[in-house]
Amino acid sequence: DYENTTGQKANTLWEAYNFDLDTGNLLSFQDIVTDEKKALVFLAEYLTEQMENPQYENISWKNTNLPLLLAEADWYFSENGLVLLIKPGKIAPYKEGFFQFTIPYNNFSFLKNKYQFMAVP
Incomplete structure (x- = not known):
């Protein structure tokens, strides 16, 4: 969720918190994937492809080390996939x-079994 706290450059906050339903512990990205390095490389490649979509044609993308940036990005689980939140x-x-960016679960093979999405009937 986000909130605009005013100012010339809006001081905006957007954070996601994910908890293990069994233990109540706060989850890190490393906790949910089988291989963090490979997962981050995959996500960087996936985002690079998404950035080429027509909806983003007028955006001047920064030359960024995406795997490093994604290691620090906020994320959450949704019904449609793993959602990455990239701050301004x-x-x-x-x-x-x-x-x-939403990465569909069926495209993201790095989630540990425990965190695979299962639809509720």
């Missing part, structure tokens, strides 16, 4: 705002 100024000029 990280991959594009600040004025472009937040970016949210």
Whole structure:
């Protein structure tokens, strides 16, 4: 969720917290994947492909080390996939705002079995 706390460059906050339902512990990205390095490389490649979609044709993307940036990105589980939240100024000029990318579960093979999405009947 996010909130605009005003200012010339809006001081915006957007964070996600994920908890293990069995233990109540806060989950890190490393906790949910089988191989963090490979998962981050995959996500960087996936995002690079997404950035080429027509909806982003007018965006000037920054030359960024995506795996490093993604290691620090906020994320959450949704019904549609793993959602990555990229804060303003990280991959594009600040004025472009937040970016949210959803990686469908069936495209992301690095999730530990425990965190695979199972639809509720």
